[in-house]
Amino acid sequence: xxxxxxxxxxxxxAILLIIAVAIAVAAAAFIGSRPDNAxxxxxxxxxPPEEIDDYLFWEAKQLTDFKLIGADHKTLVLNDLKGKWxxxxxxxxxxPDVCPLTMGVLGQAFKLIEKNPVAYQEIQGIFVSxxxxxxxxxxxxxxxxxxxxxxxxxxxxxxxxxAFSRQMSALYTxxxxxxQGSGDNYSVTHNSTVFLVDPxxxxxxxxxxxxxxxEIAEVFVKIRMFYNEKVKK
Amino acid sequence: xxxxxxxILAALVLGFCASSASAESDIQIRNLWxxxxxxxxxxxxxxxxxxxxxxxxxxxxxxxxxxxGQVGIHRSMIHGNMAHMEHLxxxxxxxxxxxxxxxxGLHLMLMDAKKPLQAGDQIPMTxxxxxxxxxxxxxxxxxxxMEGMGDRQPMDHSGHGEHKH
Numbered sequence: 001x002x003x004x005x006x007x008x009x010x011x012x013x014a015i016l017l018i019i020a021v022a023i024a025v026a027a028a029a030f031i032g033s034r035p036d037n038a039x040x041x042x043x044x045x046x047x048p049p050e051e052i053d054d055y056l057f058w059e060a061k062q063l064t065d066f067k068l069i070g071a072d073h074k075t076l077v078l079n080d081l082k083g084k085w086x087x088x089x090x091x092x093x094x095x096p097d098v099c100p101l102t103m104g105v106l107g108q109a110f111k112l113i114e115k116n117p118v119a120y121q122e123i124q125g126i127f128v129s130x131x132x133x134x135x136x137x138x139x140x141x142x143x144x145x146x147x148x149x150x151x152x153x154x155x156x157x158x159x160x161x162x163a164f165s166r167q168m169s170a171l172y173t174x175x176x177x178x179x180q181g182s183g184d185n186y187s188v189t190h191n192s193t194v195f196l197v198d199p200x201x202x203x204x205x206x207x208x209x210x211x212x213x214x215e216i217a218e219v220f221v222k223i224r225m226f227y228n229e230k231v232k233k
Numbered sequence: 234x235x236x237x238x239x240x241i242l243a244a245l246v247l248g249f250c251a252s253s254a255s256a257e258s259d260i261q262i263r264n265l266w267x268x269x270x271x272x273x274x275x276x277x278x279x280x281x282x283x284x285x286x287x288x289x290x291x292x293x294x295x296x297x298x299x300x301x302g303q304v305g306i307h308r309s310m311i312h313g314n315m316a317h318m319e320h321l322x323x324x325x326x327x328x329x330x331x332x333x334x335x336x337x338g339l340h341l342m343l344m345d346a347k348k349p350l351q352a353g354d355q356i357p358m359t360x361x362x363x364x365x366x367x368x369x370x371x372x373x374x375x376x377x378x379m380e381g382m383g384d385r386q387p388m389d390h391s392g393h394g395e396h397k398h
Contacts, residue, residue, distance in 0.1 A: 097307070097336060
């Protein structure tokens with residue numbers, strides 16, 4: 001992503017510059033030929049403020065449809081993300097440290113966002129358990145809602161989980177049973193980033209670990225403001 | 234008069250013995266708490282500070298609690314945003330130093346909870362050290378996730394002071 005820009009050599013920079021100028025000329029001709037309201041839906045036409053830039057993906061990525069399973073056989077599909085800002089976290093219930101920590105931080109962040117009632121109405125938290133063998137949809141729901149009433153808990157079979165998590169490059173690995181644990185104790189390596197999906201169902205931003213409630217709340221409110229002013233129209 | 238004096242002396246000696254007995258250990262277990270979790274959760278984490286005021290390194294080799302089937306010493310690590318856990322066989326507490334177990338780093342992994350725990354519950358625990366010493370302590374179940382969060386260090390650097398194994 002952005003960090004790759006720093007690695008450009010002078011030669012490739014020059015080539016890129018030529019390509020960029022060519023694209024700009026072509027784009028100008030193209031945009032000039034279209035009505036004003038049909039400009040491409042690219043957030044980066046407007047540079048985001050510095051303080052939120054690091055949290056945003058270089059390009060918002062439209063998610064493709066998926067299906068995850070919640071309690072009472074309810075499903076969660078792409079349409080359920082539309083019209084809301086979704087905070088998505090991948091974890092598992094037998095994770096005693098990082099998962100409750102991150103879920104707790106998100107719960108606290110949601111409370112801080114509540115000071116802005118309109119923004120609060122637009123948010124939802126989604127806890128995706130990547131350990132469906134132990135985490136039933138009922139357990140996942142109970143677990144997620146413990147941290148905030150804004151949380152929905154879902155899981156799915158391996159194919160469903162992979163189809164969703166790969167769209168965010170949120171890899172996970174279920175480790176074979178460890179020698180020290182008795183019974184069903186095994187651990188899962190998971191991505192502890194909190195992903196932010198915009199109201200159009202596009203992967204828009206992310207909060208890498210370690211997260212803090214104040215940070216998430218403040219940055220989110222600014223991201224939402226930027227989005228509403230520059231992007232949504 | 235001599236009788237009274239010897240009584241006082243005896244009391245002093247006894248008192249001294251009693252106080253020195255309770256302060257015999259160089260190890261202090263402080264701020265021991267368990268992160269409250271939803272009722273269905275069977276695996277929890279405990280956090281604490283272990284202070285060694287002695288001149289020799291001490292090694293925590295195990296922890297047990299009647300409230301859990303098993304207790305392990307674990308460390309959460311995050312590399313490239315991927316979180317995973319490492320099981321430690323033991324945890325060294327250097328001489329005149331403290332090791333802090335806190336969210337996002339070193340923790341005690343409490344497995345197979347025998348019953349659901351609620352905020353305010355007290356959980357007895359026994360800390361077993363390499364020299365054979367056992368120290369009993371009581372953990373408080375706490376619901377808030379915010380304790381000590383303000384000064385939380387990035388996870389990769391937490392649990393400073395411990396030795397690697």
